[in-house]
Amino acid sequence: xxxxxxxxxxxxxxxxxxxxxxxxxxxxxxxxxxxxxxxxxxxxxxxxxxxxxxxxxxxxxxxxxxxxxxxxxxxxxxxxxxxxxxxxxxxxxxxxxxxxxxxxxxxxxxxxxxxxxxxxxxxxxxxxxxxxxxxxxxxxxxxxxxxxxxxxxxxxxxxxxxxxxxxxxxxxxxxxxxxxxxxxxxxxxxxxxxxxxxxxxxxxxxxxxxxxxxxxxxxxxxxxxxxxxxxxxxxxxxxxxxxxxxxxxxxxxxxxxxxxxxxxxxxxxxxxxxxxxxxxxxxxxxxxxxxxxxxxxxxxxxxxxxxxxxxxxxxxxxxxxxxxxxxxxxxxxxxxxxxxxxxxxxxxxxxxxxxxxxxxxxxxxxxxxxxxxxxxxxxxxxxxxxxx
Numbered sequence: 001x002x003x004x005x006x007x008x009x010x011x012x013x014x015x016x017x018x019x020x021x022x023x024x025x026x027x028x029x030x031x032x033x034x035x036x037x038x039x040x041x042x043x044x045x046x047x048x049x050x051x052x053x054x055x056x057x058x059x060x061x062x063x064x065x066x067x068x069x070x071x072x073x074x075x076x077x078x079x080x081x082x083x084x085x086x087x088x089x090x091x092x093x094x095x096x097x098x099x100x101x102x103x104x105x106x107x108x109x110x111x112x113x114x115x116x117x118x119x120x121x122x123x124x125x126x127x128x129x130x131x132x133x134x135x136x137x138x139x140x141x142x143x144x145x146x147x148x149x150x151x152x153x154x155x156x157x158x159x160x161x162x163x164x165x166x167x168x169x170x171x172x173x174x175x176x177x178x179x180x181x182x183x184x185x186x187x188x189x190x191x192x193x194x195x196x197x198x199x200x201x202x203x204x205x206x207x208x209x210x211x212x213x214x215x216x217x218x219x220x221x222x223x224x225x226x227x228x229x230x231x232x233x234x235x236x237x238x239x240x241x242x243x244x245x246x247x248x249x250x251x252x253x254x255x256x257x258x259x260x261x262x263x264x265x266x267x268x269x270x271x272x273x274x275x276x277x278x279x280x281x282x283x284x285x286x287x288x289x290x291x292x293x294x295x296x297x298x299x300x301x302x303x304x305x306x307x308x309x310x311x312x313x314x315x316x317x318x319x320x321x322x323x324x325x326x327x328x329x330x331x332x333x334x335x336x337x338x339x340x341x342x343x344x345x346x347x348x349x350x351x352x353x354x355x356x357x358x359x360x361x362x363x364x365x366x367x368x369x370x371x372x373x374x375x376x377x378x379x380x381x382x383x384x385x386x387x388x
Contacts, residue, residue, distance in 0.1 A: 119160030
């Protein structure tokens, strides 16, 4: 046995008994509470008639011992050595008092309980001496023959140590199970990241390259059309090509954002919002303690912000816009409000690159969040809240 085995406490799992089956836990608690208290009360009041004050004193004494035992269990669970030893000493003192008062059964229960529990729940350097003191006191007051007393004390020592080993074995099994679950979760996360990376590569090789090629051809078409003589047909075609080029550029940007999210390389949301409105008179406020969001929550905030700004450009061009992003303790909140306005929409409105209020609400609800949109004090307000 190593030196560490003498100085170390039993594991938290062993002391808390969380690894026991429910049925075994219930039986153990019933035995320790109802059974032992009943035994101590029976042993206290079986020697003859007692007066009212004697009965009250006996009941209070048993209840006090039960309270001290509960306190000892809690102190040992927190690995507090001196409080545990002090409470154990109080129980032994109560056993000595019961013995002097003629209540031999409660005294025996307390001596034996202290002996077994000390060996089970304390470090061996403290548990062994405590058990020895309890068993010596028990042997000194025991009226049986010496062989019976010796066998009983040896059995109590063995019981305490076996209970300790059993609890440690269950605690080790619980720790191994927790480690295995953590390893499986890590493997699943790694597999998910690998699959995301594979999907990101596929999207990049197909969609991103295709959009990039479309941008090149649309830009070439725009240059060729601009060389033609001015006219109504030429201007209409040029407008369509410019709109298509804008859509392709936005689609490529959003594809790259989606690829970054799949790879777990998402930039902070507040940085994205400021880039989104860099060329516009839009105010962005960020409140709360900033932290890294999940990819799903981050993408939802980005999409809702894009769609809300698209709706402003379509239906209230020229309106002042306030974007308020708040990091809440268990969620992220986004409010996009405008002051109302009128006039023709801008280039983004022409492109029609919006998901719509229905799509935004569905995206939020899939994450357990909510989205509300409607008239505000001046213009229109879109409010998003998702767990994060």
